[in-house]
Amino acid sequence: xxxxxxHDGPRIIAIANQKGGVGKTTxxxxxxxxxxxxxxxxxxxxxxxxxxxxxxxxxxxxxxELTTYDLLTGDAELAETVQKTEFPGLFxxxxxxxxxxxxxxxxxxxxxxxxxxxxxRNGRIDELGFDYILIDCPPSLNILTVNAMVAAHAxxxxxxxxxxxxxxxxxxxxxxxxxxxSANPELKIDGIALTxxxxxxxxxxxxxxxxxxxxxxxxxxxxxxxxVRLSEAPSFAMPVLTYDSTSKGSMAYRxxxxxxxxxxxxxKVQHHDA
Ligand code: ATP
Ligand code: MG
Numbered sequence: 001x002x003x004x005x006x007h008d009g010p011r012i013i014a015i016a017n018q019k020g021g022v023g024k025t026t027x028x029x030x031x032x033x034x035x036x037x038x039x040x041x042x043x044x045x046x047x048x049x050x051x052x053x054x055x056x057x058x059x060x061x062x063x064x065e066l067t068t069y070d071l072l073t074g075d076a077e078l079a080e081t082v083q084k085t086e087f088p089g090l091f092x093x094x095x096x097x098x099x100x101x102x103x104x105x106x107x108x109x110x111x112x113x114x115x116x117x118x119x120x121r122n123g124r125i126d127e128l129g130f131d132y133i134l135i136d137c138p139p140s141l142n143i144l145t146v147n148a149m150v151a152a153h154a155x156x157x158x159x160x161x162x163x164x165x166x167x168x169x170x171x172x173x174x175x176x177x178x179x180x181x182s183a184n185p186e187l188k189i190d191g192i193a194l195t196x197x198x199x200x201x202x203x204x205x206x207x208x209x210x211x212x213x214x215x216x217x218x219x220x221x222x223x224x225x226x227x228v229r230l231s232e233a234p235s236f237a238m239p240v241l242t243y244d245s246t247s248k249g250s251m252a253y254r255x256x257x258x259x260x261x262x263x264x265x266x267x268k269v270q271h272h273d274a
Contacts, residue, residue, distance in 0.1 A: 010043070010130040011264045012120060013190060014148035014155045019168050020139035023158040023195035025052040026230055027256075028136035030249070031156075033239035034257035036089035040131040043082060045071075046095035047116070047148055048138040054094035057085045058237030061096070069098040072115040072147070073107065079128060087239055091130075101142040112143060113183060117151040132264075141175050149179040154190035156260070159211060161197045161204040161223070166211065189218055190263055193256060197223040222255040 015028045028044055036042045046053040047068055054064060063083070070076035071093060081093045104112060111118070120133065135148045149155060157172060159165050173189070180187050192215055198204045211219050224230075227249035233240040240249045 009126050010133045011154070012133045012135070012152045013260075014135040014137055014145075014152040015158065016135075016137040016145055016148060016155050016172065017157050017159065017168070018139055018141045018145070018172060019160070019165075022139075022160040022165075023193075023224065024048075024139070025056060025136050026234075027156065027158045027193060027195065027224070027253075028053050028134050029056050029234070030230070030239050030241065030253040031256055031260065032090055032132070032134050033087050033241045034250075034253040035132050035134075035260065036087060037241060037254070038257055038261060040089065040261070041129050042090050043128075043130045043133045044090070044092045045116075045133060045135045046093060047099070047135050047144050048095060049097045049099040049101075050138070051095045051097070052234070053136040054092060056234035056237065057087075057090075057092050057239070059083060059085075059092060059094045064094040064096050067098065068093050068095045069103070071119045072099075072104060074115075074119070078119055078125060082128070086237075087242060090239075099144070101138075101140070101144050104143050104147075113146050113150050116147040117184075120151050132260075141171065146175070146179065149176065149187060150183045152184070152187060154188040154264075156190050157192045158195045158224075159192050159207070161194050161201075161207045163203060163207075165207050166214070190260065191220045192218055193220050194223040196226045198226045220256060220259050222252055222259055224252045224256065225249065227252075 015024045017024055032042045032044045044053055066076045066081045071081050082091050085092055137145045137148050194208055225248050229244040229247035230240050230249035233243040236243055
């Protein structure tokens with residue numbers, strides 16, 4: 001019989017798409033909050049020098065003393081960089097502009113794609129008891145995003161329901177393939193999440209059709225609607241689940257969280273059986 005472990009260590013998911021403004025940060029914050037609402041212990045890692053996820057969760061600039069940058073350079077341990085948010089069960093490692101990829105490129109280290117993996121994939125992480133670690137990637141396929149893909153078990157790709165949405169996807173999938181072949185054979189694409197979806201707009205329906213025909217099951221059943229509450233919440237420094245708990249945006253991210261939990265459980269069973 002398969003021995004069930006009490007805690008298998010966190011499932012690490014990178015939220016990535018090299019296109020800007022497609023909903024990566026919105027998805028990281030609100031999927032994170034929705035997972036925490038399901039009593040999961042969730043850590044968000046802000047891997048974008050813009051620091052939008054940190055700001056959106058109310059971590060002011062002057063509170064960002066130890067950041068993702070220190071984690072990557074090995075100047076700080078994960079436990080030292082983790083900060084509480086107002087949302088129960090949701091924690092964050094903040095980012096500042098230090099984290100420009102230029103700085104990381106300068107690290108004279110053949111292992112510079114492994115910096116985040118080394119910080120996350122070690123025995124000590126289990127002591128922190130996280131169930132999920134979500135990594136908010138910058139809008140680029142640079143060394144930072146590669147670090148996220150090398151560290152992660154899976155990626156989630158937010159896809160804005162607009163024309164050209166699918167264009168960048170092949171390049172992203174190629175990068176995933178390269179990372180699998182070189183550094184991280186177990187990397188999965190957990191799913192593509194359609195964002196800013198407007199069911200009254202033909203274009204949204206068309207992008208959805210295209211995505212489902214081309215990517216099949218890889219596309220989450222849940223679509224994230226265009227919802228003004230989602231865009232307002234960060235300026236109040238809170239997830240939409242706190243800002244407007246019954247909004248369409250909140251409901252959608254709750255549904256997405258249930259899909260994400262279901263997927264990670266299937267994978268755990270496969271892992272135990274293997
Ligand atoms: P970047 O590439 O710059 O990091 P991003 O991919 O992280 O951007 P977000 O910052 O999450 O994208 O979203 C871009 C803008 O769209 C933000 O102003 C955000 O509030 C808004 N937005 C995101 N998702 C939605 C949505 N479902 N409905 C309405 N507005 C949204
Ligand atoms: Mg962002």
